[in-house]
Amino acid sequence: MHRWARRLLLCALAVPWPAHAALQVTAESGATAADAEASRRLVQATLPRLPPVLRDWDATLQLGWRDDLPAQVHGRIRGRRILLDRALLAAWQDGSAGEGRDAAVTALVHEVAHAWDHGPGRISRDPRTLDLAGWQVRPLWPGRGARNAFNARSPDAYELASPAEFVAVNVEHFLLDPAYACRRPALHAHFAAHFGWSPEAPACAATLPYVDAGALADADAAPLLELDPARVVAVDYLLAGDGEAMSSRWGHSMLRLVVCAPGRAPGPDCRLDLDHHRVLSFRAFVDDLQLSSWRGLTGGYPSRLFVLPLQQVVDEYTRVEMRPLASIPLRLSAGEIAALLERAARVHWSYDGRYRFVGNNCAVETWKLLHDGLPRASAADLASITPKGLLRRLRRAGLVDDSAVPADADEARRFGYRFEPWNAHYQALYDTAREILALEHAAVADWLRMAPAQRAPWLQRGDMRASAALLLLEEAALRREEQQARDALKRLVFRAGDAGRSAYRRATDVPGDGLLPILAEALREGGALASPSALLSLPGYGLPLAAERTQARTGAGARAARLRALEDRLRAAARDRLPRATRESLEQAEANVAALGARLRGLHEAEGGVAF
Incomplete structure (x- = not known):
């Protein structure tokens, strides 16, 4: 070793290296000794709940307490300053107030999540986050809708205020609620991938729940369908032909789930189990005693995702409306089918959209379900306002498996790829x-x-x-x-x-x-x-x-x-x-x-x- 290199090494060993970078949350200057001590204990209880990447973040945040925050607001962040409601501090200092102590930890996690998101995290700006959260891409104009319509079954309505608030609220539940993995599995997986870590969570049920609209007509039908994604071997794009009414003149978009009958091993033969197949169909729910074409054009009716037995849908279109149905297989992996079904379940339980004949009809809703449920579909240009246009775009993106449909028309009908009007x-x-x-x-x-x-x-x-x-x-x-x-x-x-x-x-x-x-x-x-x-x-x-x-x-x-x-x-x-x-x-x-x-x-x- 050269003499100058040996000297350089000795100097380096003599100089103290900085400690491992870590997130620091300190009491703001001017805090009383009691406030500073309570803040220190709160931080000690909260930081171990954070993901390692966040705990190792080289940042210093100051924690202060305020009496002047708006009602129902537990905290605010201003740059690197976290301001929490002083009432939370009182609850934290009272060791018997377990719920209050939890609220203080939750509020601090919320504001730290904001700081991370505003800094290196930037997760609220990630397009995939916005897809999963509910700020959906618009079909006719660039950008996303300003309204998040996933307002049912929300842990906190504040999450709908903005993507940043959605991330902060959901990081709270991701870190502090073990049931989050089962209640919002796609978002749980998304945050786990972002942080490279996830907290321990219980095993979730293998099935996804849907209210089966077939129970209205059949007293023997189970009103709650417990669907195991592993028993769904295929998803078809189900296209109803043109109808006579103005609202049905361009056809109707649906998705057909090819579900195996109990006892049958998943495989191609499940296509014969028609009584067990289900259809995901977006429809305008007419919730008043007036039927108005104008309301249908302007979003006056709710748009809801109905789960229907295939045979009911076939009868509705082929026997009553005299319209054909074409069932075109989509080229999806088992993992993509599971992801699509999980997204459909979230839409089914949480979505309250508005039906618009042009801008948010069945084709648009079906496209958004595919776009938000499947990253591969979100990367393709699928946006269409007509059912046939959506099918063309699915084909162009390679998401349609036309080779699975028999070329012979009789064979196609026999295996349920086509249902002729009566x-x-x-x-x-x-x-x-x-x-x-x-x-x-x-x-x-x-x-x-x-x-x-x-x-x-x-x-x-x-x-x-x-x-x-x-x-x-x-x-x-x-x-x-x-x-x-x-x-x-x-x-x-x-x-x-x-x-x-x-x-x-x-x-x-x-x-x-x-x-x-x-x-x-x-x-x-x-x-x-x-x-x-x-x-x-x-x-x-x-x-x-x-x-x-x-x-x-x-x-x-x-x-x-x-x-x-x-x-x-x-x-x-x-x-x-x-x-x-x-x-x-x-x-x-x-x-x-x-x-x-x-x-x-x-x-x-x-x-x-x-x-x-």
Whole structure:
């Protein structure tokens, strides 16, 4: 070693090196001895709760106490000065006030999180943080929405004030609430990745809870769906074809979950378990007695994520609205499916968006769910305001697996990749009856447009084959009559403007068995199912834990039962309010179905069959 190098080394060893860098939180100058001592003990209790990277942060913060902070404000940060409410100090000094001592630690963690975020952390500026937090990207304009619509099931409404406050509030819970990992798993993982560390947390349930809207129609359905992501083998983009109404003229975007039946090992055969598949569908929840196109255009209705049985959705579109459904597989890994389902669960329990026909419709909401749930989707240019446009962009981004769909149309239908409207099926049924009975019309649509009374004489002339075909057609005609009756009722009872609003207020305030009170009650009951957080009174936030799930299951089941009972009362009350011609047409359609059922039973018995 050269002589000059040896001297340099000896000098370096002789000079004291600075201690390991660490976060310092000291009492502000001028503090009383008591305040300084209480501050020291509070800091000693708080710093060990922080992540190592934050404890090793080379920064000095000053802690002071104030009597002049606004009500409900526990602390403020000004540069490197933390100012806390003096009431917290009093609670901290009182050793018996456990809740107060926790509040002092929480407030200090909150302000230290602000200091870190304003300094090297910058986590509130991270696009992924904003995605998970709820400041969603806008589809038509650059930037993000100013409003965070994830306002249900919040641990503290203050988190919605700004991204910086969201980060500070959530860092509190990440560090101090062991249940945070189960209540907000995606955010917990995000903070753990940011800090390179996470506190100990309990094991979380393997399933994600959703209120199943199918329980409204099926008394035997479980009102709370406990969905295990490991049993969801695929997610499809489910596209409904164009409808006749203005609001459905561009189709409808949904996501289909391919769920394996109990006992089946996850794999391709799960596509055959149609009864277990579910659909995630964003819809405008019409929560008043007036239906307004203007409100739909301007965001007057809530936008909610409904979870529906696949078969219910198929029937709704193919049998009632006569619209096709295409189920296009998305190219997602198992981890991406789990992340998407967790995001959907958070949206289901916490989101209260506003439906807008152009700017926040089903396509936009579906895009935002994919964008916020999947980092790979957020990196792609998927923004679209139409369902077909979104599908094109998904294909362009490589997120669609068209190779999985059989090229043969019959195979695609057999394996549930395509669901055809019943027009062709009804035409085939009608052709069968027409050949046997020599019916006049060539098109089934012309037959169904006939008044039910005009069709009635033909229903007693067919053999077993023709009568069975006509029964299915009459059931379709009855569904159409019921839809027309509902439309007539809306036009009759609910008028736009002040009269309609007054009617709603009277209906809401006055109990009774009349039509309006029953409708108002049904809307109140249905609103809780459209917004699942309304089912819970237990304290909590984020995804419901075990006790909250039990309460939600009980509450959803009870409300579904009440809604089914209300539907029976509503039918009885509404029938008397229908115009005479509409009521008679509906009653004749019901009589046609009953007559055909009786005829089929009679023909079956006449041929020596067992009565049914």
